[in-house]
Amino acid sequence: MNPVELFNKVKELIENKDLEAAKSFIDEHKDDLGSYLDQAKALVSGSEGLSGAVDKLKKLF
Numbered sequence: 001m002n003p004v005e006l007f008n009k010v011k012e013l014i015e016n017k018d019l020e021a022a023k024s025f026i027d028e029h030k031d032d033l034g035s036y037l038d039q040a041k042a043l044v045s046g047s048e049g050l051s052g053a054v055d056k057l058k059k060l061f
Contacts, residue, residue, distance in 0.1 A: 007036040
């Protein structure tokens with residue numbers, strides 16, 4: 001897989017709300033992701049924050 005395909009796989013895992021799998025995938029392919037590594041990590045971090053915020057909102061209602 002090329003770096004773009006790997007990055008798209010990370011996005012797919014995040015879209016499916018499988019953050020742990022996305023983190024593992026990034027760790028396994030960090031050398032292959034090249035310049036996309038930081039972007040992939042940022043996507044996971046952003047998704048974790050968003051997911052936590054949504055969970056807090058659900059508890060309010």
